[in-house]
Amino acid sequence: MKKDIFSESKKLYRLAKIIRNNFESWNYEEIFMPFMEEYTNSFRGGLKYTDSNNFFLIKPDATSQIISRIKKADEYRCFYFNEYFPIQGECSLQFGAEFIGKNPLQQKLEILSVVFTILKSVGIEDFYIDIGSLENLNGILKEVPEFKTKILKALEKRNFSIVEDMNIDKEIKKRLWEIFSFRGKKSGIKQLDQIVEKLPEENIFIDTGTIRYLEYYEDIVFEIYSPLTGKPLGGGGDYKVGGMTGFGFFMDLKDLSKICDICVQEFRELVTGDIKETYERSRELTMNGKKVEVVL
Numbered sequence: 327m328k329k330d331i332f333s334e335s336k337k338l339y340r341l342a343k344i345i346r347n348n349f350e351s352w353n354y355e356e357i358f359m360p361f362m363e364e365y366t367n368s369f370r371g372g373l374k375y376t377d378s379n380n381f382f383l384i385k386p387d388a389t390s391q392i393i394s395r396i397k398k399a400d401e402y403r404c405f406y407f408n409e410y411f412p413i414q415g416e417c418s419l420q421f422g423a424e425f426i427g428k429n430p431l432q433q434k435l436e437i438l439s440v441v442f443t444i445l446k447s448v449g450i451e452d453f454y455i456d457i458g459s460l461e462n463l464n465g466i467l468k469e470v471p472e473f474k475t476k477i478l479k480a481l482e483k484r485n486f487s488i489v490e491d492m493n494i495d496k497e498i499k500k501r502l503w504e505i506f507s508f509r510g511k512k513s514g515i516k517q518l519d520q521i522v523e524k525l526p527e528e529n530i531f532i533d534t535g536t537i538r539y540l541e542y543y544e545d546i547v548f549e550i551y552s553p554l555t556g557k558p559l560g561g562g563g564d565y566k567v568g569g570m571t572g573f574g575f576f577m578d579l580k581d582l583s584k585i586c587d588i589c590v591q592e593f594r595e596l597v598t599g600d601i602k603e604t605y606e607r608s609r610e611l612t613m614n615g616k617k618v619e620v621v622l
Contacts, residue, residue, distance in 0.1 A: 338419070338579055340588045341448060342407060345421055345579075348444045349405040352436070354423055357404040359391045368394045370541055373411040385411045389574055392424055393542060393567045401427035402572075407579070422560070422576030426567060433573035434521055434546060437562065441550060441575055442527060448586045453552040453559070454529045457522070458536030459515050460563075461545045466501055470494050477502065481537050509533045517546055538563050550577065554585040594619040 346356070363369055365381035370390045372383030388408045396402070405423040412418070423440060425433040438455060445453050463481075467474045473492055480488035486506050489499055511522050513532045522532055538547040538561050547563035559582060562575025594617045597608045601622055608618045 334583075337583050337588060341583050341586065342421070342579065344447055344588065345444055346405075348440065348447055349423060352403070352440050352443075354403045354405045354425075354440075357392065357406050359388055359406060359408055361385065363391065366394075371410060371412050373417075385409045385417065388420065388422060388576070389424060389565075390542065393565065393572070396426060396568045396570070399428075399569055419579045420560075420576045421579050422562070422574060424572055424574035426570055426572035428570055430564065430571045430573070431520065431524075433571065434564065435524055437573045437575055438521070438525055438530065438548070441562075441577075442525075442529065444577075445550070448582065448588060450552060450554070450582075450586050452554060453550065454531060455548055455550055456509070456531050456533035456536045457518055457546065457548045458532070458534055459518055459545055460537065460539070460543060460547060462515055462534055463505060463537060466498060466505070470498060478537065478539060481506065481535055484535065505534045508535070521546070544571075546573075548575070550575075552585060555581065557581075592617060596621060598622065 349356070361384065362375070363372070363383050363386055365374070365383050368390060369383050370387040372386030375382045375384055385408070387410060388406050392404065392406075403423070403425050405421065407419070407421045409417050410420050423437065425437050427433065438457075441455065467477065470477070470492075473494060476488060476492065480486065484506070486503060489502050489506075492499075509531055511532065512519055513534060515532070515534070518532045518534075522530060536547060536549050538549065540563065542565040543563035544565055545563075547561065549561035550559040552559060560575060560577030562573065564571060564573045566572070595611055597604050597611065597618050598621045604620055604622065608620055611618050
């Protein structure tokens with residue numbers, strides 16, 4: 327049985343409207359990315375397609391699309407709603423934002439604040455944001471490169487027994503356990519402590535076991551969780567582009583819609599009567615910024 331696409335779209339529309347208003351309040355402009363890109367290694371994900379002569383990617387990762395188009399040093403604040411084909415899996419409907427410029431701390435504080443206000447505005451109170459550092463982990467991985475994949479898998483599953491079974495030095499296991507087990511407000515890692523100090527909300531934590539290994543992420547990453555769902559709502563991280571730094575995030579719109587109850591009530595002027603006069607009046611009202619509902 328097919329889904330009721332009309333009911334689903336109505337809820338997604340209402341949710342997206344609130345999210346767009348949040349982005350606009352923070353001075354972010356919507357960017358519309360191409361449906362298809364010529365294949366290069368600069369793009370992440372996407373459905374591979376060929377016309378026998380050339381290779382293309384359909385709906386690749388939006389952040390990699392945006393990064394590939396930065397040509398000059400400037401400050402960029404943009405947001406998007408975009409379908410995304412991961413390398414494996416079904417197409418998802420994502421939204422996200424990027425802040426690119428020359429002030430890394432400002433970018434992190436602002437993007438995390440945007441995430442915070444979006445979740446609050448759609449009625450989700452029970453959530454938390456975990457922030458981690460890839461550099462903190464990379465220093466250890468360089469010492470045991472042959473175990474990198476297994477260690478990352480262990481972190482992803484939060485299963486330290488995988489590490490315990492590895493034939494590596496006890497001191498390295500101890501350092502990995504410290505990464506696995508720390509979650510709090512002060513870690514001793516300067517960048518993480520600085521962010522949480524300036525974002526004192528109770529929902530935001532340092533979790534050194536938080537990792538997001540995307541090709542373009544440099545160091546600071548974060549994930550968004552809620553007890554209302556069994557998987558992360560989304561996440562993000564920092565990157566470098568054209569001599570500048572960037573920080574961004576994404577969330578899955580459909581996943582978010584499953585855990586929030588959106589009811590947008592707005593005043594609409596009821597217009598009724600003779601069909602010609604009704605639509606003449608409706609055109610006049612809408613051209614003057616009014617919202618109408620036509621009933622004949």
